Amino acid sequence: MYATTEELQRDVQRFMDELHGKFDGSDGKTYLVFCGGTGCMAGGTPDLIAEARKLIADEGLEESVVTRRVGCFGLCSQGPFVRIYPGDILYRLVKAEDMYDIIHKHIIGGEIVERLIYEDPKTGEKFEHMADIPFYRRQKRIALHGCGVIDPTRIEESLAMGGYQGLMRALTMDRQDVIDTIIASGLRGRGGGGFPTGRKWQFAYNQDSAEKYVVCNGDEGDPGAFMDRSLLEDNPLSVLEGMAIAGYAIGASQGYFYIRAEYPIAVQRVNAIIEQAEERGLLGDNILGTGFSFHAHVRLGAGAFVCGEETALLNSIMGLRGMPRPRPPFPAVSGLWGKPTVVNNVETLSCTAYIMREGIEAFTQYGTENSKGTKVFCLGGKVVNVGLVEMPMGYTMRDLIFDIGGGIQDDKEFKALQTGGPSGGCLTPEYLDEPIDFDNMVRLGSMMGSGGAIVMDEDNCMVDVAKFYMGFICDESCGKCSPCRIGTKRMLEILERITSGKGTMKDFDELDTIAEACKTNSLCALGQTAANPILSTIAHFKDEYIAHIEEHRCPARVCKDLIEYHIDPDKCRKCSACARVCPVFAIEGVAGKTPFVIDLEKCIKCGTCVTACRFDAIYKA
């Protein structure tokens, strides 16, 4: 238990020395650091660690060679990773059988295992150090500070990386000064809305109430986005610290994390960090002798996208159906149990901790005039470097997709970048040089959103993408207001007709009418923005809609009802591989004698045969 800030600072110095020892070799040990991100864990990190430990034990090196698991390294498409200290050598695409060489050649022999070094797919250039890889070179970690570096299960390491320094500074300041600092930093909500965080705090501060709350919105529902999950898993203390700073600023002594039930590891890590913070007197009554008391609790979501909307989220915490209600009153006036409540996104809270620790300048030196700082994106889809990216606001789409992202997979043509998830829109190649910030994204017809950034190429059908998002929203509409409940269903039905070749131009015109009604009349942002994926794809890809409607043709050959699979008899080598995998026995032929033919009546268009054919003989038409 730390009774004063001085006591904590003395320990922090010790923690810093310990952590440095793990990187610079000053503690005389060698560290094998493994990425514990979801992608790498699914890709075999646990097996790698087990194998490494076994080999280390076999060589009797347990005293001097240590394995460590930290958070996500970010470059998920090259995982699993092993990073070795001292020396900071990065190995990628590591398999269990590679561990032998890593231990024997590198650790014992002092020789780098060349074949596991990252190689730029375009230039062939090799990079031994993570920071030199083009994917990382232009990134800046503010919200993700400490992620992928520290062991998130140990509060000591987070404290060594500057954890709680921001709160300690805040506690020496007047509460209004803390709010003014956040206002001056220009920080805007990272959940997608972009509302100025400091102003939100000011509203709650102004309320005269003995009881107030801070809520961390960790209900990250945008499909294809996992920024908040990474942050909660990889440095939960930075979010907890931000929450405590918000609590101090507005005069709240209770905070709630609302986390998706689909993120069990995040829940576990947050609970563990709360427990460790309590044990050390960093949470609870009279924190560090300053007179400030703050308690944190965890509440789980139960699978409802609409709970990302703040009033719905509050209802869910209060044990009700997670339905939104009209605002005003805003939560800052009447939130949890009717008390003034600030609801901030995970990334936003982590940024506030950074700003309080490093100062306003350290934050505002990045970004554009009205969008300061950095933004975390989950870059996914048809891009070479799939992963977690934190970059300064104002970088262009080209920077994100081609520089950091390494371009499009298989050298296909870039078609669109989808941001903002089901509430956002698509940006096309003509905008590649536009800067990415809150206002510019809206101006271009999309939105920043929470950070999902899905790259699409020539093989993606934009009408199908619109249908995908509408299906999602239709499923997730809470049903409270009819424009959203009925409007999204009707729009989905129209898109289903169009993608099956049964749509008419009247349907097409009706989409516009319903979209407008849904936008202007829905109760919450879910319904108000539901039509965005449709409107934005119509704006940029109207010809694709027309092709589906008038020519009954899917130009990208995605929509099942509009394509047929055929076998090119000239290319068919009569091997029967396709016929053997067909689940409905729709492919006939005689092995070694006649080319195989697909019976279009029986074919369910699953595409299994295409992946089975080694001679590229099966095509879509």
Added chain:
Amino acid sequence: MARLSGASVARIEEICDAYQGEKTPLVMILSDIQREFGYVPLEVQEVVSRKTGLSVAEIYGVVTFYSFFSLTPKGKHVIGCCLGTACYVKGAQRIIDRFCNDLGIEPGGTTDDGMFTIDALRCIGACAAAPAVTIDGKVYARVDISQVPGIISAYRQMEGGAE
């Protein structure tokens, strides 16, 4: 469903009691029950109603609102096909279609033998592994449609059943 056993009732009451200090614990209670029993049928909701004083109507409203809660038991193996955007643009729809075709059920459904349930999942955050499938929590990365029959038969064999 048959009547609840005495032990089950006692356990549900115990879960409810664990949250006595909380202001509004309903979602937490239901989450614990879902996790432990695998579903939250009406009989269970009645017990929760007695313990918390909330009406069964209100509890039923909450149970049916959130996708995490289920009124019927799930299969022994839950196949979760991620349909997040990153997986979708890489062909996840074809993967789930194939699972549904081979098992003869719709997404959300359970096979008659109680062996498999197919769930369409929102993003599981394994976008580099797209298209991803989770079975009983284990993540299968970059699933190719031709792997589907093999995955199913592996689980059937694990259960000792013949294909």
